[in-house]
Amino acid sequence: xxxxxxxxxxxxxxxxxxxxxxxxxxxxxxxxxxxxxxxxxxxxxxxxxxxxxxxxxxxxxxxxxxxxxxxxxxxxxxxxxxxxxxxxxxxxxxxxxxxxxxxxxxxxxxxxxxxxxxxxxxxxxxxxxxxxxxxxxxxxxxxxxxxxxxxxxxxxxxxxxxxxxxxxxxxxxxxxxxxxxxx
Amino acid sequence: xxxxxxxxxxxxxxxxxxxxxxxxxxxxxxxxxxxxxxxxxxxxxxxxxxxxxxxxxxxxxxxxxxxxxxxxxxxxxxxxxxxxxxxxxxxxxxxxxxxxxxxxxxxxxxxxxxxxxxxxxxxxxxxxxxxxxxxxxxxxxxxxxxxxxxxxxxxxxxxxxxxxxxxxxxxxxxxxxxxxxxxxxxxxxxxxxxxxxxxxxxxxxxxxxxxxxxxxxxxxxxxxxxxxxxxxxxxxxxxxxxxxxxxxxxxxxxxxxxxxxxxxxxxxxxxxxxxxxxxxxxxxxxxxxxxxxxxxxxxxxxxxxxxxxxxxxxxxxxxxxxxxxxxxxxxxxxxxxxxxxxxxxxxxxxxxxxxxxxxxxxxxxxxxxxxxxxxxxxxxxxxxxxxxxxxxxxxxxxxxxxxxxxxxxxxxxxxxxxxxxxxxxxxxxxxxxxxxxxxxxxxxxxxxxxxxxxxxxxxxxxxxxxxxxxxxxxxxxxxxxxxxxxxxxxxxxxxxxxxxxxxxxxxxxxxxxxxxxxxxxxxxxxxxxxxxxxxxxxxxxxxxxxxxxxxxxxxxxxxxxx
Ligand SMILES: Cc1cc2nc3c(=O)[nH]c(=O)nc-3n(C[C@H](O)[C@H](O)[C@H](O)COP(=O)(O)OP(=O)(O)OC[C@H]3O[C@@H](n4cnc5c(N)ncnc54)[C@H](O)[C@@H]3O)c2cc1C
Numbered sequence: 001x002x003x004x005x006x007x008x009x010x011x012x013x014x015x016x017x018x019x020x021x022x023x024x025x026x027x028x029x030x031x032x033x034x035x036x037x038x039x040x041x042x043x044x045x046x047x048x049x050x051x052x053x054x055x056x057x058x059x060x061x062x063x064x065x066x067x068x069x070x071x072x073x074x075x076x077x078x079x080x081x082x083x084x085x086x087x088x089x090x091x092x093x094x095x096x097x098x099x100x101x102x103x104x105x106x107x108x109x110x111x112x113x114x115x116x117x118x119x120x121x122x123x124x125x126x127x128x129x130x131x132x133x134x135x136x137x138x139x140x141x142x143x144x145x146x147x148x149x150x151x152x153x154x155x156x157x158x159x160x161x162x163x164x165x166x167x168x169x170x171x172x173x174x175x176x177x178x179x180x181x182x183x
Numbered sequence: 184x185x186x187x188x189x190x191x192x193x194x195x196x197x198x199x200x201x202x203x204x205x206x207x208x209x210x211x212x213x214x215x216x217x218x219x220x221x222x223x224x225x226x227x228x229x230x231x232x233x234x235x236x237x238x239x240x241x242x243x244x245x246x247x248x249x250x251x252x253x254x255x256x257x258x259x260x261x262x263x264x265x266x267x268x269x270x271x272x273x274x275x276x277x278x279x280x281x282x283x284x285x286x287x288x289x290x291x292x293x294x295x296x297x298x299x300x301x302x303x304x305x306x307x308x309x310x311x312x313x314x315x316x317x318x319x320x321x322x323x324x325x326x327x328x329x330x331x332x333x334x335x336x337x338x339x340x341x342x343x344x345x346x347x348x349x350x351x352x353x354x355x356x357x358x359x360x361x362x363x364x365x366x367x368x369x370x371x372x373x374x375x376x377x378x379x380x381x382x383x384x385x386x387x388x389x390x391x392x393x394x395x396x397x398x399x400x401x402x403x404x405x406x407x408x409x410x411x412x413x414x415x416x417x418x419x420x421x422x423x424x425x426x427x428x429x430x431x432x433x434x435x436x437x438x439x440x441x442x443x444x445x446x447x448x449x450x451x452x453x454x455x456x457x458x459x460x461x462x463x464x465x466x467x468x469x470x471x472x473x474x475x476x477x478x479x480x481x482x483x484x485x486x487x488x489x490x491x492x493x494x495x496x497x498x499x500x501x502x503x504x505x506x507x508x509x510x511x512x513x514x515x516x517x518x519x520x521x522x523x524x525x526x527x528x529x530x531x532x533x534x535x536x537x538x539x540x541x542x543x544x545x546x547x548x549x550x551x552x553x554x555x556x557x558x559x560x561x562x563x564x565x566x567x568x569x570x571x572x573x574x575x576x577x578x579x580x581x582x583x584x585x586x587x588x589x590x591x592x593x594x595x596x597x598x599x600x601x602x603x604x605x606x607x608x609x610x611x612x613x614x615x616x617x618x619x620x621x622x623x624x625x626x627x628x629x630x631x632x633x634x635x636x637x638x639x640x641x642x643x644x645x646x647x648x649x650x651x652x653x654x655x656x657x658x659x660x661x662x663x664x665x666x667x668x669x670x671x672x673x674x675x676x677x678x679x680x681x682x683x684x685x686x687x688x689x690x691x692x693x694x695x696x697x698x699x700x701x702x703x704x705x706x707x708x709x710x711x712x713x714x715x716x717x718x719x720x721x722x723x724x725x726x727x728x729x730x731x732x733x734x735x736x737x738x739x740x741x742x743x744x745x
Contacts, residue, residue, distance in 0.1 A: 047577055071560070072574045072576065072577060073559070073560070073570070073572040073573075073574065074317055074318070074335065074565070074571050074572060075556070075559075075560075077314050077318075077335070077336075077571075077573070078314075081314075095577065096581075097576050097577040097581065098576075098577065100224075100576060101573045101576050104224075104336070151648075153581060153582070153589070153590065154576070154581055154590060155581035155582055155589070156577045156578070156581075157578075157582055158581070169216070
């Protein structure tokens with residue numbers, strides 16, 4: 001049986017043929033990895049320096065799930081579209097500016113930003129805890145560091161790092177179900 | 184449930200059921216959660232009673248479905264508001280011009296209908312984004328380039344319909360001017376094709392813009408005469424090389440000769456790539472919408488003058504710049520094409536601009552295209568290379584204004600004469616407003632040469648979630664409009680909150696233009712269902728039946744102050 005996870009892995013590996021951001025993904029999914037956790041991938045904003053507290057967690061996550069580089073360019077966009085199309089839930093670590101873009105791209109695939117924690121780059125230990133919980137599939141309704149999902153500054157200059165989950169909602173979205181088609 | 188204006192609950196429920204028969208229940212959105220996505224994230228009326236929010240949204244998949252939806256809307260007199268990808272941030276987002284309208288979300292219609300490498304064109308549906316088109320060209324290995332705006336997620340068609348612009352070669356930068364052929368569902372549900380497309384089986388729809396008879400394509404730019412379901416665009420062959428070249432001139436008023444000379448080079452098509460005005464003295468690059476970073480003045484003495492709260496003393500600045508050997512202005516050129524052409528263009532540029540005393544020219548290496556991926560990854564803006572991105576969102580002073588978090592921008596976008604004198608006047612006038620209201624941004628902002636024969640002076644004003652601060656921003660925009668109008672500078676585009684205000688300034692001969700547009704509106708959309716109020720165009724019944732409700736600019740301005 002092919003799990004949805006394995007399908008996503010295939011999609012991401014296929015995407016790796018298109019360029020360097022994709023290439024970083026190829027091979028991150030260890031052969032044979034299967035998990036029933038709902039989180040399909042971890043998205044990392046490469047335009048901000050990752051807090052030290054989160055680096056180790058990201059490395060550990062690589063063993064169990066695809067870690068996708070988020071840059072706001074055409075190459076990464078293609079990978080991201082596939083990722084959004086094929087996922088039920090994604091965890092991300094990013095600036096507010098990148099989250100702003102990602103949230104809107106995600107809407108077009110029926111996803112919504114459901115949980116978010118933030119910290120300004122200096123003390124990220126609470127953020128590490130939130131990220132670990134999110135990655136384990138937990139979606140705490142209330143916990144220290146949690147912030148209202150939609151109320152964030154869409155900025156990169158403020159040095160704030162956000163950890164979040166976007167997930168597919170049951171209501172059908174406004175957006176696109178597939179890539180641009182050829183007719 | 185929010186209702187469309189002048190529609191009963193009963194009728195709305197019946198209409199929604201009929202809409203659902205056309206598109207399928209899953210493509211009819213009425214829940215608050217879904218409708219939240221059609222709010223304008225950058226709204227200057229966020230959370231206020233006059234925020235423009237939708238009553239429902241529909242997502243058809245084909246032009247035939249659009250025809251049926253429009254007919255139903257007519258039957259029930261329901262205002263509909265078509266959007267393509269709905270990413271019109273800074274100019275209204277996905278929100279309708281009239282609160283309570285039903286948004287027609289065309290994202291699902293995302294087919295690239297035809298792409299022709301030989302003749303260099305593409306025909307797209309509304310949902311095709313710049314990212315989609317770029318990717319399609321890459322996947323098929325086609326020798327074509329696109330011209331894209333800074334945000335690559337927008338619709339090729341939607342951006343053009345709103346008068347959007349890009350950053351490559353002049354004939355492609357104005358996206359509506361680069362279009363060739365429109366298919367549109369008129370407000371009565373009739374489908375029409377413009378230009379050669381009016382001839383069944385025409386073989387030249389995308390090759391000959393004028394067509395036969397009056398050229399009416401322009402009626403669909405910034406208007407509300409139909410739902411555009413297909414549009415053709417001219418594309419360019421990928422240039423072989425790119426080079427950037429910089430010409431510096433020493434003095435503040437050298438900008439006059441600089442702009443005049445470049446203007447002549449553009450008019451004779453020697454300069455075709457976008458050139459950017461910047462200032463080594465101020466450390467600022469020209470086009471705020473496309474360039475990154477805070478100003479980096481070259482010299483501490485210069486910095487002190489720039490930081491003067493009373494404003495920059497240009498005479499002092501000029502002498503500090505000259506003492507430190509820093510040129511005041513530079514023009515940065517993007518040159519494209521075969522090496523021989525780039526070198527020849529550059530010779531002409533240097534010969535012409537070299538006549539300005541103290542001018543210096545430097546051509547950077549001619550680089551074969553495409554640039555290596557590693558290099559692209561490090562660039563801030565890949566737009567000049569025909570590659571869409573979203574990097575523009577990771578800059579800008581999105582921090583705080585008046586103690587409130589800045590969540591976005593609303594653009595004030597006047598068109599300024601393409602002369603150095605007008606550039607100086609605009610820079611000084613707008614700098615005074617920046618100082619007066621302590622707006623974020625460099626001490627002097629420069630005009631952009633994005634239009635072929637005029638300057639654009641796009642200023643992004645901060646938007647917050649505070650009604651008080653947003654009201655202040657609306658006030659500043661009104662003041663800017665007043666100042667600009669008095670000088671003969673009109674806006675090229677605006678957000679719905681200012682449609683009436685800006686249309687009110689195009690008032691020659693007692694609003695003859697607006698009256699003409701509304702006469703057409705009455706004829707093609709007597710029920711006023713199509714995007715009512717977009718660009719301040721309304722049909723008779725919503726004007727109160729006897730002409731425009733607020734007949735004078737003054738009244739219109741007051742109306743949009745509410
Ligand atoms: C940081 C930043 C930078 C920007 N830079 C640029 C830039 O470089 N150049 C530029 O042009 N803009 C720029 N913009 C403005 C805007 O984001 C883009 O123009 C964007 O492409 C418009 O959104 P869209 O393509 O999704 O169009 P849409 O939102 O889909 O359409 C725009 C409007 O056109 C009308 N419309 C759309 N589709 C149809 C249809 N099928 N039938 C009838 N009417 C229709 C609707 O009234 C709609 O509201 C920028 C914005 C920001 C925030």
